Amino acid sequence: MDQIQHKHVEIRGLKLHVAEIGSGPKVVVFLHGFPEIWYSWRHQMIALSNSGYRAIALDFRGYGLSDQPSEPEKTSFNDLVDDVIALLDSFGIATAFLIGKDFGAMPVFQLAVAHPERVSGIVTLGIPFMIPGPSILPLHLLPKGFYILRWKEPGRAEADFGRFDVKTVIRNIYILFSGSELQVAGEDQEIMDLVEPSTPLPSWFNEEDLTAYATLYENSGFRTALQVPYRTMSDDCGISDPKVKVPALLIMGEKDYVIKFPGLDEYIRSGKVKEFVPKLETIFMPEGNHFVQEQLPDEVNQFIITFLNKHT
Template identity: 75%
Template sequence: MEQIQHKHVEVGGLKLHVAETGTGPKAVLFLHGFPEIWYSWRHQMVAAAAAGYRAIAFDFRGYGLSQHPPEPEKASFGDLVVDVIGVMDCLGINKAFLVGKDFGAMPAFHVAVVHPERVSGVITLGIPFSLPGVSAIQMHLLPKGFYVQRWREPGRAEADFGRFDVKTVIRNIYILFCGSELQVASDDQEIMDLVNPSTPLPPWFTEDDLKVYSSLYENSGFRTALQVPYRTLAEDCGITDPKITAPGLLIMGEKDYALKLPGLEGYTRSEKVKEFMPNLEIIFMAEGNHFVQEQLPEQVNQLLITFLNKHST
């Protein structure tokens, strides 16, 4: 990772941490999910740079080494759109491919809808087209003990996480979220209780990786991260007829628990998602889980570079 350089840029009065490698006019901007961070894209950044692209990943506001907004409890997904465009402007990038994972897909979709002139293509992992308030997931059908429902409650995740150090929280979430079943706690449990402390990390996620994640979240804590995405998912983004005409690629792991979300698998497999993204290619990876870009980096890199090369001008 020595070739990845780090700096801060100022967007909307906040200093955002940016990681970058590669040079040239063709840019790829990577957008992380939770509990991920810029580092989640380490494999893809190096591969994109080697293929001749300028690869950038940044920590969203309130994550990792980026500053918190002054009032984290008022943060919204709209702020992430500001971050994406602001980072591009600061780096002198007029147009880029956007690559989003988990909730990081939402600002990628949002930017592509409202700023289509800035987007060369949209690649997402684990999440088909959706926006805050515009989603194929039938939230009302989710069990009340599902982690998203729990973490939407102000203070609940904070109390749950607060029983452990940050390293244990990150370890537990990675172990839990790489499974193929929904993470549902009973009435007498919290989400952290679902992980047996003796369970090892997945083989593709090392103790060194955990150390990097832990140090970044020890710096930022979880205050803004719990607000965006979890407590703003249902907010209406104000877009009534969203459509993305740019080329798109959706990579779904067959063993990703997200496929168990009510409505999501049918929406994806029936290709109804193409009503919003008519130029979308969908690829299912047989062994892929929710962290497919870290679990199977070489396969994901090949799909990514093939798409980038196909749609670069």
């Protein structure tokens, strides 16, 4: 971890926190999900740098050590896409591989569709092809107390999270989202109430990891994080003919709760996803959960490195 370098880069009027390791022309940019942050890629960054790649991970605007936008409630997925392009430009990087996890996969897909000349290939974890827009998820088919619907409602998650310190919020989310069931609260519950306080952390996630996450979110809070993704994922991103033409790899855990979203498993296994990503390879990990890159890093690293080497 000590060999990972940190800096702030001026991007579109904000200073974004960037972690980096490795050098050379083969560049990989990592985009995190929620409640993740640059730190969620720690295992992959080191492994890729040892394999000859330059690995870059940023905290999205409003996350971790990056600046807050002046109006978080106006932040969109398009801002994240524009930030990544500006970051590549500031580093003088013409093309890069993009790796995204959870909602971080969405700007990866957007970039691959809208700026294919900047993208060598993509890897997504936990999320097959989808881009922000009105039809992104069949929300009407999801249970009323599902976490996405709850957190989409302005003020609801803020009130829920506000009952606890940041460390407890992160602890609860990691415990809850490591499970294989959808996170659904009853009418008299909030999402944080679904975790018993005595529940231990997952075996692959220790107190040091929890402290690292909590420290970063104590700095940024959750204001922008709740805006993007939860309150903007249904906003039209302006892409009318989505097709990813670059090589792509999807890594899914069989025990990832996301696979239980209505229609998602069939979307992947039937091959329908290849209508949008023709050059897609898919790997299912039998024991993998939603945090597969932290849970089973050695296996995930090997899958990623094999894919990158094939397309470098």
